Amino acid sequence: MPDGHVELNAEQPIGDLDSYEGALGGLKRRDFLQYCTGVAAALGLSPALGVRIANAAAASANRPAVIWLSGQACTGCVETLLRTSHPSLETLILSQISLEYCETLNAGCGHQAETWKTAAMRENWGKYVMVTDGAVPLKDNGVYCKVAGKTYLEQVKECAAGAAAILTMGSCASWGGWPSTGVNPTGAVGLGEVITDKPIVTIPGCPPNPYNFLSTVLHFVAFGTLPALDDKGRPKFAYGRLIHENCERRPHFDAGRFAMEFGDYGHRQGYCLFKLGCKGPETYANCPAVGFNDVGQGTWPVGTGHPCFGCTEEGVGFTKSIHELATLKSVAPPNHYPDVAAAKGTGASPGAVAAVAGITGAAIGAGAVIASRLGRQDRRDDSATPGA
Numbered sequence: 001m002p003d004g005h006v007e008l009n010a011e012q013p014i015g016d017l018d019s020y021e022g023a024l025g026g027l028k029r030r031d032f033l034q035y036c037t038g039v040a041a042a043l044g045l046s047p048a049l050g051v052r053i054a055n056a057a058a059a060s061a062n063r064p065a066v067i068w069l070s071g072q073a074c075t076g077c078v079e080t081l082l083r084t085s086h087p088s089l090e091t092l093i094l095s096q097i098s099l100e101y102c103e104t105l106n107a108g109c110g111h112q113a114e115t116w117k118t119a120a121m122r123e124n125w126g127k128y129v130m131v132t133d134g135a136v137p138l139k140d141n142g143v144y145c146k147v148a149g150k151t152y153l154e155q156v157k158e159c160a161a162g163a164a165a166i167l168t169m170g171s172c173a174s175w176g177g178w179p180s181t182g183v184n185p186t187g188a189v190g191l192g193e194v195i196t197d198k199p200i201v202t203i204p205g206c207p208p209n210p211y212n213f214l215s216t217v218l219h220f221v222a223f224g225t226l227p228a229l230d231d232k233g234r235p236k237f238a239y240g241r242l243i244h245e246n247c248e249r250r251p252h253f254d255a256g257r258f259a260m261e262f263g264d265y266g267h268r269q270g271y272c273l274f275k276l277g278c279k280g281p282e283t284y285a286n287c288p289a290v291g292f293n294d295v296g297q298g299t300w301p302v303g304t305g306h307p308c309f310g311c312t313e314e315g316v317g318f319t320k321s322i323h324e325l326a327t328l329k330s331v332a333p334p335n336h337y338p339d340v341a342a343a344k345g346t347g348a349s350p351g352a353v354a355a356v357a358g359i360t361g362a363a364i365g366a367g368a369v370i371a372s373r374l375g376r377q378d379r380r381d382d383s384a385t386p387g388a
């Protein structure tokens with residue numbers, strides 16, 4: 001972990017950020033600093049290091065070239081990057097990195113795009129970041145996925161040879177995902193089974209959370225290193241905790257209140273979805289704390305009433321049927337969550353909210369989202385009547 005203390009001061013000059021504002025599509029300097037402070041918190045770093053991240057991100061010379069390859073995928077991993085709006089992530093990500101090639105986002109096409117990719121790789125050999133989404137088919141020499149006359153297998157091997165860092169976006173690229181399940185007719189595998197001589201950062205999910213991707217890239221930009229990873233190559237800041245630990249329905253689990261059928265009284269009241277097959281107890285990810293689409297407020301599967309199906313967890317997502325009960329890795333109630341027996345209207349304690357917010361970072365609003373969500377939950381319980 002980087003050391004050194006940087007005084008956090010919104011008035012402090014931040015590199016050439018003033019000239020950078022135009023490139024950020026109107027994102028204000030203060031908002032950008034606040035955003036980077038949140039990224040630092042999300043990474044488990046001192047929020048004061050947000051200034052260092054802002055400086056690094058604002059220095060155009062530090063923008064890493066990124067080559068993004070897509071294999072057997074549904075395009076959802078790229079789409080998720082485009083569905084964020086606060087701050088304008090698509091603007092931010094195109095400004096903080098130099099995205100040289102991405103089949104979904106390329107302005108050019110055909111020979112023009114391939115020529116550009118080849119030139120970008122040659123020019124940045126040994127320095128670029130390689131990102132992939134989608135599985136790699138191995139069966140029949142990889143003929144089931146070809147781009148520009150080359151198999152995807154050839155494409156990733158060629159690109160990985162000159163990469164300074166490799167990231168897999170989504171479950172398919174990380175461990176095979178849905179193309180690899182069942183009879184696996186194309187012999188689909190994750191990138192790690194093909195590229196074995198370099199470390200790979202995996203950001204699984206279907207789709208993965210774009211903030212986990214951006215935070216990882218920003219860590220690389222700011223410190224020149226990758227964040228701490230778990231034994232599956234996942235950044236610990238995002239995949240260090242079970243979904244079950246931070247789920248807003250956890251008090252109902254601890255109290256033994258479960259939805260038994262979709263649409264029943266418990267389901268309508270927001271009870272725990274464990275008996276509907278929720279895989280949150282054996283799946284590591286920060287979905288409940290961060291949410292999706294930058295809307296917050298329960299925008300994740302369990303928040304909308306659907307059991308987690310474990311998409312970030314190899315051996316669970318796309319593998320265990322939704323009707324199978326999850327394996328409980330821990331039955332102990334979390335330390336920082338409200339007691340379901342607490343007086344109505346008190347909601348989560350400030351300490352509980354701060355603890356969860358500390359995991360995810362204030363700039364992405366998780367603290368406010370969770371506090372608001374829990375407050376709403378109490379009001380909903382107050383007004384609920386059986387059979388309503």
Ligand code: SF4
Binds near residue numbers: 243248272274280308
């Ligand atoms: S089982 Fe699922 S719905 Fe229930 S508390 Fe755990 S993660 Fe939330």
